[in-house]
Amino acid sequence: MATTAADRPKTSRSRAASTRAGNDKPNEAKGSNSNAKSGSSRGGLGQPGLAVGAAAAGLVAGLAANFVRKAIVQAPSALAGQWDEALKAEHQAVRLIFDKIEKTDEHNTTKRATLLMQLKHALAKHAVEEENAVYACLRDHAQKTEADKLNHEHGYVKQYLYDLSMMDRRSPKWIAKLREFRSMVEDHMREEEESVFPQLRASLTEEENKQLTMAMNKEGLKVA
Numbered sequence: 309m310a311t312t313a314a315d316r317p318k319t320s321r322s323r324a325a326s327t328r329a330g331n332d333k334p335n336e337a338k339g340s341n342s343n344a345k346s347g348s349s350r351g352g353l354g355q356p357g358l359a360v361g362a363a364a365a366g367l368v369a370g371l372a373a374n375f376v377r378k379a380i381v382q383a384p385s386a387l388a389g390q391w392d393e394a395l396k397a398e399h400q401a402v403r404l405i406f407d408k409i410e411k412t413d414e415h416n417t418t419k420r421a422t423l424l425m426q427l428k429h430a431l432a433k434h435a436v437e438e439e440n441a442v443y444a445c446l447r448d449h450a451q452k453t454e455a456d457k458l459n460h461e462h463g464y465v466k467q468y469l470y471d472l473s474m475m476d477r478r479s480p481k482w483i484a485k486l487r488e489f490r491s492m493v494e495d496h497m498r499e500e501e502e503s504v505f506p507q508l509r510a511s512l513t514e515e516e517n518k519q520l521t522m523a524m525n526k527e528g529l530k531v532a
């Protein structure tokens with residue numbers, strides 16, 4: 309045991325020493341390599357530096373473009389006013405996508421797929437805004453039952469979206485399922501617009517409503 313304990317530090321020390329020792333020589337070797345490399349870089353006169361600079365500039369431009377894209381996606385909600393007005397505007401956008409889908413027939417499979425993707429994105433962002441901000445606020449203001457019911461329904465929104473994405477878009481069953489889904493979503497949105505949201509807005513102070521609007525937009529921006 310003592311031997312092992314004594315050996316271990318020795319081994320690691322000797323490993324460290326040999327690494328240091330090894331570092332010297334390989335460094336020389338590396339030095340000659342790196343000299344050779346830097347010599348060739350110098351031949352290219354700062355090309356690696358230019359490449360790093362270009363990559364960094366590309367990254368910054370990419371991040372900026374992504375931020376602008378997110379801001380554009382979130383803008384209609386952010387400009388709609390208070391949190392409940394923004395969510396109503398998003399509900400309306402969802403209804404319009406449903407309208408477009410209902411105008412398709414079984415031959416428009418690509419259009420159905422594209423519109424279903426749009427619906428999925430709109431509902432996913434909307435769900436994050438509601439679940440991460442509005443429903444959480446509801447629970448904090450004596451509307452836990454309502455928040456839990458609405459949250460439960462969001463689970464079935466995802467279920468319908470999954471089922472529709474897996475079904476044959478040429479089948480008459482597809483549009484029937486879509487109509488069933490729309491009916492469920494319409495009931496959910498109506499309950500929010502006509503009952504739950506007005507009650508919450510009235511129970512909050514002006515400052516609390518402002519804070520909820522900011523929190524909701526922040527959540528939307530994250531997933532926009």
Ligand SMILES: [Fe+2]
Nearest residue numbers: 438458496500
């Ligand atoms: Fe909802």
Ligand SMILES: [Fe+2]
Nearest residue numbers: 395438497500
């Ligand atoms: Fe909603």
